[in-house]
Every structure is written in structure tokens, then in C-alpha cells.
Amino acid sequence: MTTTQHTQHPQPPAPRPDAVPLSGPRFHTDPAELYREMRQRHGSVVPVVLPGDIPAWLVVGYRELHHVTGDTNLFTRDMGLWNQWPVIPADWPLLPMVNRRQPSIYYTVGAEHQRHVELVAPALEAVDPFELRRHAEQIADALIDAFCGQGEAELIGDYAKLLPILVLGRVIGFPDAEGPELAQAINALADGGEDAIASHAYLTAAMRRLLATKRAAPGADVTSRMLGHPEPFTDEEYVLDLQAIVAAGHLPTSDWIGNSLRLMLTDDRFAASLSGGRHSVGEAMNEVLWEDTPTQILAGRWVARDTQLGGQRLQAGDMLLLGLQGAHGDPQVRHPGHVDAGGNNAHFSFSHGEFRCPFPAQEIAEAIARTGIEVLLDRLPDVDLSVPQDELTRRPSPFLRGMTALPVRFTPTPAVGGQR
Known part of the structure; x- marks a missing residue:
């Protein structure tokens, strides 16, 4: 295995004044509106500054983003090229998102990246879709049973933030009891706050425990299939790839559920589907991927050599952030606020190119999200917001867009105890 070497930059570029x-x-x-203002002022490639006065570029043009994600030679995933490493402190809160020494499917390039793909993709492809949906229905019912008799609930903390990690735990090999703590750590990691580094350490320790458990007693799960792969991998590689699967599988799926439920509860176009159950769930989910995508900004790419993009001069080693939501609103390719009702899937919500979210992972995420929404609407057909729409708030992250809370009321119903 090759280790990324860091290019030495005597004078890291400073943030632009604008x-x-x-x-x-x-x-x-x-x-x-913020992305529109950025585009009007700077064009399709926006100079931005990250915490700690660290400069980067945010790509918000649809065509430019397609170019960046498609040209892995010029815009590489090799974070060792980053010209800011000399000034990045060890406790930088975004470091877990841009780690300088991660031999994982996220942060390797070329043949090494393909080696990790060949480990992860088959393990995910082997997930039985019928078993996956059965797990999702059982866990959704159990979560709803905990609040269905009360006539009110908070659907983010009580439901959307728990369902994906619990279902993923079943297929990856975690016991149900670890789900809530894992969800808390992953969300703290993504928000990039003061507890991000500690949450990353917790997540790493959890993956090491899982690895040891499955090595001692393999089962019919993703982790055991990865351990059974014929090519040897180090424990660090297994741990990092498992972290990638869990974090990328849970966070966007959780916010996909929450954002879709918010849309269906606040938009009159979907009012009939609430009482009718499943009619427009797919349409709402697809609209969210365009208009309210869970992953707003994705890190990152690094410029291999001096170049130009969207009228901006980029230096070798500059970081590019993928502005997925910004690109979705690019007026050169579509009218903001308009979504093809037939299902326009040309969005960037799963990224694009060589490092696009593996198709089996997309299928798993969609199955969990759709099942979770459908079961909730089946069980609570008259669910409605219990606060005014303008009181709803979002998670404090420019990278991920999700609800902090979604309080609802409904007619109390009896628990089903896993039997429907």
C-alpha cells in the first residue's frame, strides 16, 4: 500500500479579501438565496474561507462541478497535495473530513482507490433487498411504537436520527444497542463543533470493536464479508472503510428522511399523500435531492497543477469544495424551484464520476429512507406539524442540511409490537 506524501509549500496561500x-x-x-448571491458576485467558482482562516474554493456551477468530478487527474482526491497543511492545527475541527493519512475508499486515488472499491462494493451488493426492507420495517415500527400512543412526537430525534443507523447496524453487524451512541457521534462529527475530534475517536473505537467481534464470530453481514475478501487489508483500512460506510450511509439518509417529511408536512402539493399513505413519497424524496439535498457541500478535491476554472485562477494544491446544492440551482441548467415530476435524476446528491457514491449504497439509502417514510405515514395518517412552519430550524452546518427538530401531533394509536 502506498502512503500519501505531502507536497511542501513554503508560503501557503492566504484567503482572498473577498x-x-x-x-x-x-x-x-x-x-x-445565498448561493445566488455568491454566483452573482463571483461566478461559478467562489473563494471561501473555512474556520481557522483557511482558504478554499466552492464550486457552485453545474457544468464546472461536472468537470471537476469527472477529471480526477487535474482535480484529484490526493489530499497530500493540499498547500495548507503547514498551517493546519492538530485540533482543526474539520480535520476528520479532510484527513491527511486515511487509507480508505474516500481518500485514496488510482489503483489504491480501486482496491478499496473492490473490497466495499461486493460486500454492499450482497445485502438482500428484501431482508433490508424487513429490517427497516421492523425497526421503524419499534421506533413508532415508542411514541404512537402519546399523540405527539419529535420526528428527528425520535425517528429520523435513529432509523438509518439501526438498520445499517443490522446489515453491517452492530448490535441495536449501539445505534443511538453511534448516531450521536456521527452527527457531532459532521457538525464540526468542539466535540468533533472526540466523536471521531469514539467512532474509530467502535469500528475496532466491531472488527474484533466479527473476526472472532463471522456472520451474514457486511463486515464479515469484508473480512472474507481474498486480498489482505490492514485493521486500519478495515476500520476506515467501515467508518466511511456508516457515516455516509447514516447522515445523508437521516436528513433525507427528515427533509422529505418536512416537505410533505409543509407543502400543500403533498397534503393528499399524508392521508393516502404512500402516493407521493417518491416524488417528495426526489424533490428533496434537488431542492434540499442532505449533502450541500462535499470535501474535497485538490488541484494538481495551476489551472483556471469558472474564470478563477487556481494554484496547485488549492482545495475545491463541491457545492452540490449550489450547482442544483445553477440557472444555466435549470430553473430554481422547478423539479421534473417524472423524476429528474441528473442531480449531484450522490456526487458524480469515479468517486460517486457506489450504486449499492445508493439503493440501501433509498430503501431505508422510503420505507421509513412509508411506515410512518401508514401508522400515523393524520400526522401534522405541532408548531408553525417558520419555527422549524436546521442543523448548524454548511456541509449538511437537515432538520434539528420536527415536532408533530397525531391521533394516538396503539403499538403494533412488530406485528402489522
């Missing part, structure tokens, strides 16, 4: 801070409430309250 760089946009990648923080602040507008990423939570009005991202569409």
Missing part, C-alpha cells in the same frame, strides 16, 4: 466565510446562519435559513 472570500465568503463558510459559516453563518444563512446556510441554515436561506441557502438558495
